[in-house]
Amino acid sequence: MAEPQIIGWQRADGRKGIRNIVLVAYLVECAHHVARRIVEAAGHDDVHLIGFPGCFPNAYADKMMRALVAHPNVGAVVLVSLGCESFDRAGLLEAAQASGRAAELLVIQQEGGTRRTIAAGVEAVMRVRACAHQAPRTNITISEIVIGTVCGGSDGTSGITANPAVGVAFDRLVGEGATCIFEETGELIGCEPLMAARAATPALGREIEASVTKAEHYYTVMGFGSFAPGNAEGGLTTIEEKSLGAYAKSGQSRISGLIKPGDVPPAGGLYLLDVVPDGEPRFGFPNISDNAEIVEMIACGAQLILFTTGRGSVVGSAIVPVIKICANPETYQRMHDDMDINAGAILSGDATLAKVGDAIFERIKAVAAGAQTASEALGHQEFILTYKSFEPIGPACLPVRGRA
Template identity: 70%
Template structure:
C-alpha cells in the first residue's frame, strides 16, 4: 500500500494551520462587485480569490460568516472593497481580520475617484498585502484538519456508493481526532431518531431532533422541500430515500455536537451543521445553491469539502478546495475532467465501499498537502452569501470537557 503523505500547513497567529494561502478580495455590497472582480482578474493569480456580500442593508448572519472567513486558516491576507455608503459594518469586519493577525486593507471606492483608479489602487494594495503573508509550511497533524461534506445532484446511486464511502472516510478521520462536519437538516428529514441515538448526550439528541423538526416545518411554510425534480429523474422516489442517502455521509461515529453557520467546532469529532434559519421564514429557501452550503462550512473552519454527486456537478469554491466524489459511473465517464474520485466503480468493478472510503481519505491528505483538486485546476472559485438569521447555540450543543 502507498505510504500516507505527511501533511504540512501555514501556521496562523491563532495556532491553526491552513492548507492554502489565499489572498481574499472581498466586496461589501453589490455596487463594489465589479471593481473587486477586476482587481482579482488583473491580479491573475490562482491564490487571489473573490468573495463578497451583495446586500446593502446589514445582516448579523452575513457579518458573522465573513468575520469567520477572513480569519479562516486558509486565508493569508484580505482586501476589503467598499463603495462607501453601504450598510455593511466594514469596520467590524476589518477589526476581525486585524485581530487574527493577518495583513488587511480597506479600499473605499467613493474615496478613490471612480472605477479605474479604484481598480489600480486595489491591485497595488493586493501586491503590498502579499509581501506580508506567511509562506513557510510547517508539519500538520490529521487532528488539525476540518473537513466538511455535502451532496448535490443526488440520484439513485448516491446513497449506495459515494455517500457511504465518504462516511467511511469520515470514520477514519474522526478516529484520528480530525473535525468532520455534515449537513443539512432539511435533507435529513426522517433520520432524526437515528442521529439522536448517535448523539454524545441525550440533551444533544433532543436538539438534533428539534433541528430536523424545524427544517420540516420551515419547508412546509415555503410549500416545497429539498427533494428536487433532478433527484426524481435520477431514480430517487421519496424525501426519506434521499435523506437516508444523505445521512450515510456521516459515517458511524458518535455525533459530538451540532453547530450553526460560522460556529467553529472547539475540538475534533463529528458535527451536524444546522443551516435552516431560526424563527419564521423570512429569506426564502434555506440555501439557494450547493455553494451557499459550502460557504457556511468554510465559515465553520473547513479546510476542504467532500462533494458527492450522482447527476454531476462542475462547481468548486473559493478558499477551501472541493474534492468531488462521483456516485454514478456513467456520470463519471461523462464528466471525468471535473470528478476527483469515481465511487461508481463499486457498481461495476471489484471494489467496495471500504476501499473507496480509503481512497477518499488518502485524497484528503494529498489535497491537504497541496495537491490541487480538479475544480482548483480548472479555476473554480464559486462563492455566494445571502441573508439569514440564527440564534446562538447553547452549551448542550457542543462536547463537554
C-alpha cells in the same frame, strides 16, 4: 512508504491552513465588478473573490464574513466597499487585522471611482500577498484537519456508493482525531431518530431532533422540500429517501455536537451543522444552492470539502479545495474531468465501499499536502452568501470540551 508530509501555514489563533489564499471581498453588489477586476488584474490563482451582495445590515452575514477573513486557509485580505452600504467595513477590517492578517480597505467613493479603485486594489493585493508569503510554515497532522461534506445533484446511486464511501472516510478521520462536519438538516428529514441515537448525550439528541423539526417546518412554509427535479429523474421519490442517502455521509461515529454557521467545533469528532435559520421564515430558502452550504462549512473552519454527486456537479469553491466524489459510473464516464474519485466503480463491481473510502482518505492527505483537486485545476472558485438569521446554539449542543 513514507507518508506525504502536510506542510501548511500557521495562523496566530493556533489554527493551521492547507492553502494560503489572498481574499478580495466586496461588501455590496455595487462593488462586485470592481472587486472582480482587481482579482483578474492581479493575475494569480491564489487570489480569490468573495462578497456579500446586500445593502441592508444582517448579523449572520457579518458573522460569516468575519469568520471567512480569519479562516485558516486565508493569508491576507483586501476589502472593497462602495461607501454607502450598511456593511460594517471598519469592523471587518479590524477583525482581519486582529487575526494577524495583512488587510486593506478600499472605498470606491473615496478612491474616485472604478478605474482608480481597480488600480489601487491591484497594488493593495500585491502588498498583502507579499505579507501572506511571510506566514510561518508548519507541519499539519490529520487530527488538525477540519473537513466538511456536502452532496449536490444527488441521484439514486449517491446513497449507495459515494455517500457511504464518504461515511467510511469520515469514520477513519474521526478515529484519527480529525473534525468532521455534515449538514443540511432539511436533507436529513426522516433521519432524526437515527441521529438522536448516535448523539454523545440524550440532551444533544433532543437538540438534533428539534433542529430537524425546525427544518421540516421551514421547508413546508417554503412550499418545497430540498428536492430538485433532477433528483426524481435519477430515481429518488421522496425527501426521506434522499435524506437517508445523504445521511450515509456521516458514517457511524458518535455525534459530538450540533453547530450553526460560523461556529468552530471545539475539538475533534463528528458535528452536525444546522443550516436552517431560526424564527419564522424571513429571507426565503435556507440555502439556495450547494455553494451556500459549502461557504457555511468554511465559516466553521473547514479547510477542505468532500462533495458527492450523482447527476454531476462541476462546482468547486473559493478559499478551500473541494474533492468531488462521483456516485454514478455513467456520470463519471461523461464528466470525469470534473471528478476526483469514481465511487461508481462500486456498482460496476470494480471496487468496494471500503476501497473507495480508503481512496478518499488518501486523496484528502494528498490535497492537504498541496495536490490540486479537479475543480481547483479547472479554476472553479464559486462563492455565495445571502441573508439569514440565527439564534446562538444552546448549552446542550456542545457537550464535548475544547482542546486544552
